[in-house]
Amino acid sequence: MIGCSAGFVNLPRIKGSHNAMKTGMMAAEAAFEALSAGRSGDELKAYAYLYEHSHVYKDLKRVRNVKPFWSRLGTLLGVPVGAFDMWTNQLFGLSVFGTLKHGKADYATLKPARDCKPIAYPKPDGIVSFDKLSSVFLSSTNHEEDQPIHLKLKDPSIPIARNLPEYAEPAQRYCPAGVYEVVYDNSGGNPRFVINAQNCVHCKTCDIKDPAQNINWVTPEGGGGPNYPNM
Amino acid sequence: MTSPTPRETMEFDVVIVGAGPAGLSAAIRLKQLAAEAGKEITVCVLEKGSEVGAHILSGAVIDPISLNELIPDWKEKGAPIDTPVTDDRFLYLGPSGSLRFPNFLFPPLMSNHGNYIVSLGNVCRWLAKQAEELGVEVYPGFAAAEVLYDEKGSVKGVATGDMGIGRDGKPKASFTRGMELHGKYTFIGEGVRGSLAKQLMARFKLGENCDPQKFGIGLKELWQLPPEKHKRGLVVHTMGWPLTDDTGGGSFMYHFGEGLVSIVRAAP
Numbered sequence: 001m002i003g004c005s006a007g008f009v010n011l012p013r014i015k016g017s018h019n020a021m022k023t024g025m026m027a028a029e030a031a032f033e034a035l036s037a038g039r040s041g042d043e044l045k046a047y048a049y050l051y052e053h054s055h056v057y058k059d060l061k062r063v064r065n066v067k068p069f070w071s072r073l074g075t076l077l078g079v080p081v082g083a084f085d086m087w088t089n090q091l092f093g094l095s096v097f098g099t100l101k102h103g104k105a106d107y108a109t110l111k112p113a114r115d116c117k118p119i120a121y122p123k124p125d126g127i128v129s130f131d132k133l134s135s136v137f138l139s140s141t142n143h144e145e146d147q148p149i150h151l152k153l154k155d156p157s158i159p160i161a162r163n164l165p166e167y168a169e170p171a172q173r174y175c176p177a178g179v180y181e182v183v184y185d186n187s188g189g190n191p192r193f194v195i196n197a198q199n200c201v202h203c204k205t206c207d208i209k210d211p212a213q214n215i216n217w218v219t220p221e222g223g224g225g226p227n228y229p230n231m
Numbered sequence: 232m233t234s235p236t237p238r239e240t241m242e243f244d245v246v247i248v249g250a251g252p253a254g255l256s257a258a259i260r261l262k263q264l265a266a267e268a269g270k271e272i273t274v275c276v277l278e279k280g281s282e283v284g285a286h287i288l289s290g291a292v293i294d295p296i297s298l299n300e301l302i303p304d305w306k307e308k309g310a311p312i313d314t315p316v317t318d319d320r321f322l323y324l325g326p327s328g329s330l331r332f333p334n335f336l337f338p339p340l341m342s343n344h345g346n347y348i349v350s351l352g353n354v355c356r357w358l359a360k361q362a363e364e365l366g367v368e369v370y371p372g373f374a375a376a377e378v379l380y381d382e383k384g385s386v387k388g389v390a391t392g393d394m395g396i397g398r399d400g401k402p403k404a405s406f407t408r409g410m411e412l413h414g415k416y417t418f419i420g421e422g423v424r425g426s427l428a429k430q431l432m433a434r435f436k437l438g439e440n441c442d443p444q445k446f447g448i449g450l451k452e453l454w455q456l457p458p459e460k461h462k463r464g465l466v467v468h469t470m471g472w473p474l475t476d477d478t479g480g481g482s483f484m485y486h487f488g489e490g491l492v493s494i495v496r497a498a499p
Contacts, residue, residue: 015293086337217426
């Protein structure tokens with residue numbers, strides 16, 4: 001696995017392309033050496049060795065505590081403490097905090113809807129802010145409509161039976177492309193979970209964030225998805 | 232979806248899933264090494280987007296450290312990397328104003344001096360061209376849908392999805408069976424939370440003894456500004472408003488190219 005598949009992004013620098021490229025190059029070097037020796041299909045141990053001796057490793061080691069600090073302390077405190085930790089890492093190659101752990105997986109961090117207040121978002125003004133669907137339109141997202149839905153529910157009853165009462169079905173809100181909706185009949189009852197798969201911009205947020213880990217993103221027909229020209 | 236029709240198979244030395252910076256750099260490096268050693272090596276890259284770059288969405292300010300190693304003469308080769316960062320600012324936003332942090336507070340590793348503002352999609356299009364010139368086969372429009380294993384349980388390649396299956400799961404008139412791409416080695420460069428990577432991590436227990444992976448989501452807009460408002464090379468990062476203190480994240484604005492600004496809001 002190379003690049004973001006293995007999570008080689010540097011969070012505080014908000015950069016990963018350099019590490020994506022370098023991990024690809026190191027995997028190539030390890031594979032080339034193996035192919036030259038007549039090997040195939042085995043574990044490329046040289047890739048791990050090259051990684052541990054690369055600038056990618058150094059790049060990521062220095063910032064390893066930043067995200068755990070932000071998660072634990074919030075922005076106002078977490079950013080300066082994270083900056084202090086990066087200073088000691090850069091100047092002395094060490095952290096006084098050692099290596100902090102990440103907390104829970106992202107799907108396990110949601111609070112129940114009853115413990116939260118809905119956020120009142122201002123309506124899009126059409127000048128600097130826009131609604132979701134007009135933004136999806138700009139992404140030129142397109143999928144062949146007559147194909148199986150590529151967002152698979154392991155258990156189709158969970159969105160309405162479990163996620164709706166507990167979390168007000170968060171897919172309606174976290175999906176940036178309006179793929180997921182809960183629709184009601186005319187009397188406001190009988191909720192149904194609707195998946196508008198053709199709007200999917202392939203961000204995989206649903207696969208990551210669904211609290212029941214019930215949504216499995218699989219590849220739609222090739223060529224489908226957004227068509228970004230200069231992004 | 233099993234179909235009785237057997238799939239056609241193509242054999243390569245290395246099969247790469249995903250024509251992003253990682254997959255394309257791997258392909259280029261393989262071909263470079265083969266050329267240096269006077270060997271023949273076959274490499275293919277699958278890309279689920281309609282073209283290379285169609286699914287890439289990034290800021291992006293890139294650190295050229297790896298590109299300098301891979302293609303040292305990238306400038307001469309016409310890489311679409313022409314906006315060096317000239318000014319780096321960091322703001323804390325409130326609902327009605329902002330506070331600028333002095334740059335000396337940040338450790339040097341955070342500095343964007345020497346970095347470039349780019350469209351990563353266009354960088355990938357250019358990398359794909361470099362790869363193809365070296366003889367890499369790049370196949371956009373084909374999604375790697377399935378990992379293939381040999382009898383020992385090792386990965387032996389991937390299969391592309393069948394095309395032309397209806398919503399009901401039945402083949403349509405346009406039905407085309409997927410292809411098997413076998414490689415002596417298979418690289419997965421699908422990007423964040425790849426669907427094959429997820430299966431491989433589960434099957435080979437790659438997440439064992441590791442912390443959970445953390446993710447973020449970002450929303451990007453590309454603005455065209457009138458020339459008098461454009462400050463080519465300016466990089467502005469912000470934190471604070473409109474996010475609450477317990478929601479990590481922030482935004483950035485990168486002025487690049489001819490009047491373009493990348494605007495991204497992100498929450499890790």
